[in-house]
Amino acid sequence: MTTPFSFSLGATDGQARTGAITTSRGTIRTPAFMPVGTAGTVKAVQMRDVKATGADIILGNTYHLMLRPTAERVARFGGLHKFSTWEGPILTDSGGFQVMSLSAMRKLTEEGVSFQSHIDGSKHMLTPERSIEIQCLLGADIQMQLDECPPFPISEEASLESLELSVRWAKRSKAAFEEIAGRHQALYGIVQGSVFPDQRKRSAEALQEIGFPGYSVGGLAVGEGREAMFGVLDVTTPLLPKDKPRYLMGVGKPLDLVGAVERSIDMFDCVLPTRSGRHGQAWTWDGPLNLKNAQFVDDETPLDPASDCPASRDYTKGYLNHLFRAGEYLGPMLLSWHNLDFYQRLMAAMREAIAEGRFDQFAEEFRARHRERKG
Numbered sequence: 345m346t347t348p349f350s351f352s353l354g355a356t357d358g359q360a361r362t363g364a365i366t367t368s369r370g371t372i373r374t375p376a377f378m379p380v381g382t383a384g385t386v387k388a389v390q391m392r393d394v395k396a397t398g399a400d401i402i403l404g405n406t407y408h409l410m411l412r413p414t415a416e417r418v419a420r421f422g423g424l425h426k427f428s429t430w431e432g433p434i435l436t437d438s439g440g441f442q443v444m445s446l447s448a449m450r451k452l453t454e455e456g457v458s459f460q461s462h463i464d465g466s467k468h469m470l471t472p473e474r475s476i477e478i479q480c481l482l483g484a485d486i487q488m489q490l491d492e493c494p495p496f497p498i499s500e501e502a503s504l505e506s507l508e509l510s511v512r513w514a515k516r517s518k519a520a521f522e523e524i525a526g527r528h529q530a531l532y533g534i535v536q537g538s539v540f541p542d543q544r545k546r547s548a549e550a551l552q553e554i555g556f557p558g559y560s561v562g563g564l565a566v567g568e569g570r571e572a573m574f575g576v577l578d579v580t581t582p583l584l585p586k587d588k589p590r591y592l593m594g595v596g597k598p599l600d601l602v603g604a605v606e607r608s609i610d611m612f613d614c615v616l617p618t619r620s621g622r623h624g625q626a627w628t629w630d631g632p633l634n635l636k637n638a639q640f641v642d643d644e645t646p647l648d649p650a651s652d653c654p655a656s657r658d659y660t661k662g663y664l665n666h667l668f669r670a671g672e673y674l675g676p677m678l679l680s681w682h683n684l685d686f687y688q689r690l691m692a693a694m695r696e697a698i699a700e701g702r703f704d705q706f707a708e709e710f711r712a713r714h715r716e717r718k719g
């Protein structure tokens with residue numbers, strides 16, 4: 345573990361940019377989509393197939409892994425890379441977002457957040473220091489500060505109070521990180537401020553005062569809608585240092601990714617490709633398809649004959665329709681695999697378009713072709 349974390353900018357085209365994040369476990373080509381491996385697995389897809397789709401990095405979740413099998417047990421197995429057999433970089437979230445969305449009996453104080461496990465009701469406390477300790481036990485290459493993701497909508501006053509708490513937690517997270525993390529690991533600050541431009545500015549400036557090698561844009565994809573999200577990015581990304589990666593948390597659909605790359609975001613994560621795949625939704629260049637629909641019963645065409653992913657190329661839509669109607673495990677497995685491959689092909693196409701100076705044209709053509717809803 346000697347290669348220090350670094351980011352180098354590649355091509356720029358308008359506000360869109362390519363880059364490379366160097367970590368001790370490999371390089372991340374940006375803009376990058378990071379498959380979510382919540383509990384140490386990208387659900388229903390083997391790590392060798394996740395790798396084959398072109399993913400350079402996956403995500404893990406502090407909240408889930410601290411509850412089961414516990415961070416200490418993962419450490420005894422040699423860390424999350426060895427435990428899960430994923431050899432590339434791993435980014436972990438800090439757990440606060442998941443506590444607020446999944447756990448019961450949660451109580452948020454200056455110290456941290458106490459909660460009861462959604463699994464067995466056991467009591468836990470997550471502080472900035474404990475979150476960093478867990479992320480280090482997991483061996484995460486890129487870690488997140490503990491933050492509070494405010495609900496949407498929220499009053500300006502409550503949003504300000506929340507972002508100030510997250511700034512104080514950012515300071516404590518960084519102090520804990522500097523005590524125990526290795527030079528090969530990186531800690532990102534998370535910009536909050538809901539949909540209020542002056543608060544996004546305040547949060548971005550306060551975090552840069554503390555200083556981080558990368559910045560996440562949090563507090564979005566919480567129901568605000570695409571236009572409001574883009575509006576927040578329009579005022580936030582220009583405030584962030586150009587020479588550091590920007591990570592838009594929890595986003596998103598293909599049209600969200602294109603619009604956010606247009607607004608100089610470098611990193612994305614979303615459960616959508618795997619979650620929607622498990623329920624029969626296939627993402628394609630022309631938009632999403634619900635493969636359980638009767639229209640696919642006799643369809644002898646594959647999802648994408650041009651793909652080198654077996655799930656996209658070797659199976660007919662009629663077969664996939666059958667698998668879902670029959671409740672066969674292979675259905676969710678193949679569609680999760682296909683969707684991850686499609687997301688990686690979208691990211692690769694965007695990186696290529698930026699490098700060739702034709703991203704505007706790419707984005708325009710994609711938006712014309714990719715119909716999210718029928719009609």
Ligand SMILES: CCCSCc1cc(N)cc2c(=O)[nH]c(N)nc12
Pocket residue numbers: 380382403404405437438439440441488491492493494534561562563564565566593594595613
């Ligand atoms: C594995 C999941 C990673 S992203 C989770 C997430 C998603 C969204 N939408 C927002 C936030 C946020 O504001 N803060 C944090 N820590 N996480 C967030």
